[in-house]
Amino acid sequence: MRPLTEDESKVAFEKLANYIGKNLVHLVDRQDEPHCFRLHKGRVYYVSEASMRLGISVARPNLVSLGTCLGKFNKSGKFKLHITSLDYLAPYAKYKVWIKPNGEMPFLYGNHVLKAHLGRITEDTPEHQGVVIYNMSDVPLGFGVTARSTVDTRKLDPTSIIVFHQADVGEYLRDEDTLF
Known part of the structure; x- marks a missing residue:
């Protein structure tokens, strides 16, 4: 599980911004607990930093998922949102x-x-x-x-x-x- 590169972040955030607009700030800067975006096996996960620190102790091949899967990058580099991201899109939908x-x-x-x-x-x-x-x-x-x-x-x-x-x-x- 690794942080998103600058290009991956740009593509993922543009897709999210298409649905929630400027409310994307609410996903990045949360008041209750800091969250981050991580990439694992082509999928983007939205995970709290506390859970991410616990997930570091698991070897990469043994790690299935961590946090909520927001979407997946396909082979051409496009980002497709999954239905699992609905819980984060719905409250902030523009x-x-x-x-x-x-x-x-x-x-x-x-x-x-x-x-x-x-x-x-x-x-x-x-x-x-x-x-x-x-x-x-x-x-x-x-x-x-x-x-x-x-x-x-x-x-x-x-x-x-x-x-x-x-x-x-x-x-x-x-x-x-x-x-x-």
Whole structure:
């Protein structure tokens, strides 16, 4: 487990900033306990410094994970967020989308959010912006990227895609063997 290089940090923080914006500061400078980002086997972990010090005593080949896996770097150097990062994205999300009860199951099965399933959306959400998707009871279900801005969504027909699916809590069941 090693610290992220400058290039890796830049790529990971840009991806996180797409979803939480300037609230990224709240992840880095926490008031309760200092946390840091570590890389292990291509995955980025968000771990408290106390846990990290304890994890140093474990040999690298024997270490499976430590902290919360935020995402993974692929072979081309791009960073992909995992659903395990939802607990850290949801409280600080800059833009949010709420879906109706009839749209929850299609989203949890990995489908995009259609206009017919849209309950509410944060005002002035731009196109291609990272959003956290909630049900109408304010429970975070996943995250995605907007296909259209808030202004454009009002003119679309009910079968148009509003949010492209990135990850949802159904992945805990569908991809449990490859998630960690």
